[in-house]
Amino acid sequence: MLEQAVVIEKPVHIEQIFINATPEQVWEAITDPEFTAQFFYNGRVKSDFRPGAPLKYVDERDGSLQIEGIVVEADKPRRLVLDEKYVWAPDVAADPVHREVWEIEPLGKVCKLTVSFYEVALDCATMRSILGGIPLIVSGLKTLLETGKPLPSR
Template identity: 30%
Template sequence: MNPHSDTLTTSDGRNALRMERRLAHPPEEVWSAITDPAQLGRWFPSEVTVELRPGGAMTFTMPGVSDVAMTGTVTDAEEPRLFAFTWGEDHLRWEITPDGDGSLLTLVHTFGDRFGGASFASGWHLCLTALSQLLDGEPPAVERDTGELHEAYLEQFDLGRGVVQDTPDGRQIRFERQLVRPAGTVWAELTSGDEPAVGGPAPAGFTAQEVPGGPVTEVRPPSVLAYRWHPEGTVRWELGVGTGHGARLVLTQTCPQGCDTDAALDAWHDRIEQLAARLLAD
């Protein structure tokens, strides 16, 4: 199962994660494993009920995670080649084609949150490994990703880059990145035990080489820190809810006229990747 064959594409605000796996089993066996709730529950990330027909209702329940079941609708059910359904706002399409004495299984997961792409890919990678084990007659036994697989997909899909945006208040640099540790752990790494206060200096962890620190203007541990790096410019770090692995970082820097946005983009990219590497090592 080679993750380098997996792709992530974006069009009209929607993202399509495509993953192909060759399975040493005929399409009929694969079909049963991806549509029978008893088998689904052994490798899929939730317990599922399904009315196996186009328009049929589905529910997705994660025991111990939420008491509220998510719902979906079957969009395609063509035994033994195509099973597709909605899951909340996402769409999953499973296509099975004969491949010698086995099958080629293609998953296309369509979703809105581009920066969750590495989380989805690493999660499906483990699920598909468990599916293969189940088909081989083995008890599915896949260790949880501690972050390495997520970070490999994030690099492969180039999800760590920032952008320069034009806003009513001027130009702004923006980074959004999924991290692999919770907000409290990230905050501790950024502050190094030196808790910031409004009016005081921004801790070095929140600064970058091309962006000097300045007085803190807002602080709400472990979620928000903002400071003024220039008389007309601010930096803001926000750590919010992410996609399974940890906190979602959104970093913005307002850029007054004359600001070197290219240098700032490079500096922040380096700083965030250093942070991500430290979190992974810890």
């Protein structure tokens, strides 16, 4: 079992996007493998999303493990706290477990998705992956929910 991240209160990084969808739709998109495979670097999420449950992202193309973690908190459809270790390459796998908080807030007809990162060193492979990858993931999620189609792959 993965060790839990030791969390101080201030995030190291935050990303936010507005999505024209309901909180339930956003929750479903981030917790259903059929959806995540379309915007999460081909990763199928595997978890029952109950506190304490294991969490995995598996590359649907070759079955390799991309991320392993545990669900710390799950308040459907508003808040998901995940402790994760990226394991797709040796450099990220060498970094300690970090925490991600996914928050979904309804705001009129749209909702605001905020992803906050805790316990990540500023200059490490995991942080570089977050800065490079999360904007693509949340934009892909927005496009998928708003148009029904994934972002074109590059």
